[in-house]
Amino acid sequence: MERVSSWLNEKSMYIGLLAAWIAMCGSLYFSEVRGYVPCTLCWYQRILMYPLAGVIAVGLLRRDWHLPYYVLPISLIGLGVSTYHYLLQKTDIFAGATVCQQGVSCVTQYINWFGFVTIPFLALTAFLIISLMSIIALLNGEPVGEDEEGDPLPRPWLPVAGQIIAVLAIFAALFIAGRQDPLVAAARANSAFPAVTTAGPQMLVTGEVVGDATLERGQRIFLETCAACHGVDGSGVVNLGNQLAGSEFFASHSDQEILAVIREGRDLGDPENTTGLVMPPSGGRP
Numbered sequence: 380m381e382r383v384s385s386w387l388n389e390k391s392m393y394i395g396l397l398a399a400w401i402a403m404c405g406s407l408y409f410s411e412v413r414g415y416v417p418c419t420l421c422w423y424q425r426i427l428m429y430p431l432a433g434v435i436a437v438g439l440l441r442r443d444w445h446l447p448y449y450v451l452p453i454s455l456i457g458l459g460v461s462t463y464h465y466l467l468q469k470t471d472i473f474a475g476a477t478v479c480q481q482g483v484s485c486v487t488q489y490i491n492w493f494g495f496v497t498i499p500f501l502a503l504t505a506f507l508i509i510s511l512m513s514i515i516a517l518l519n520g521e522p523v524g525e526d527e528e529g530d531p532l533p534r535p536w537l538p539v540a541g542q543i544i545a546v547l548a549i550f551a552a553l554f555i556a557g558r559q560d561p562l563v564a565a566a567r568a569n570s571a572f573p574a575v576t577t578a579g580p581q582m583l584v585t586g587e588v589v590g591d592a593t594l595e596r597g598q599r600i601f602l603e604t605c606a607a608c609h610g611v612d613g614s615g616v617v618n619l620g621n622q623l624a625g626s627e628f629f630a631s632h633s634d635q636e637i638l639a640v641i642r643e644g645r646d647l648g649d650p651e652n653t654t655g656l657v658m659p660p661s662g663g664r665p
């Protein structure tokens with residue numbers, strides 16, 4: 380136990396460095412390779428996480444014992460934002476919150492591994508690790524920056540740069556593999572957004588039919604879950620979701636098939652993908 384704690388004392392900010400770089404590269408992988416559009420709250424978390432990747436690296440290189448003082452305020456705010464975001468996704472306690480009125484909804488869950496690991500959950504974990512490691516570094520006090528003769532110790536280039544290069548190499552491989560996936564490449568080549576037309580049968584739930592309780596419920600779900608990407612009237616939103624009103628897809632598929640697409644969503648790697656954009660499973664609301 381003592382060995383573990385002295386190892387942690389010594390390495391804590393290196394663990395923080397690793398967490399920040401994995402979080403940064405991971406979020407770029409999700410948006411740039413997988414095509415998951417970041418929501419407003421995701422951007423706030425990125426704004427807080429990305430500088431940490433640089434600040435921790437420089438602080439470690441300079442053996443600056445103030446480093447945790449710079450890192451903690453940022454990582455604690457990040458922890459707050461991702462906790463809020465996660466609760467927004469998974470609970471009703473902030474129902475009616477007015478964040479993310481524009482663009483992709485903040486409750487959209489592009490991933491939902493094991494039923495609880497969403498992207499804000501991953502960010503929360505990274506901010507938590509960085510905060511804990513900073514607190515350990517703080518409690519640990521002043522790291523030794525000088526040798527016995529009082530000469531400054533050399534900068535730890537190798538461990539800092541080595542860690543960063545290792546993370547970059549792993550994610551570079553993931554980027555290249557993801558980009559070269561022929562299905563993803565084909566989806567991206569298609570990314571010219573289809574023109575919005577209003578011809579054809581309208582899928583709108585119009586004034587006449589909202590009296591029906593089922594339709595009303597459907598309309599509510601559509602407005603809460605789908606409208607951010609497909610438009611309030613189903614006419615599509617550029618770079619988020621295609622036009623559903625009058626879509627060929629509805630005309631040529633059975634209700635069962637349509638439901639299956641809505642449930643499964645459509646990744647970039649899906650051969651059916653026509654827009655080069657991602658439709659999250661169940662619109663991101665399992």
Ligand code: HEC
Pocket residue numbers: 483487600601604605606607608609619620621622623626627628629637640641645651652653654655656657658659661662663
């Ligand atoms: C984050 C944005 C987003 C959300 C939220 C979203 N969609 Fe989609 N949806 C898309 C994109 C992008 C496509 C097109 C994918 C492709 O290229 O095939 C799509 C495709 C579809 C399609 C296939 C239509 C066609 O013409 O191929 C249906 C049906 C659909 N969405 C229904 C829904 C429903 C119902 C909801 C709400 C429960 C929803 N979507 C929520 C982005 C979204």
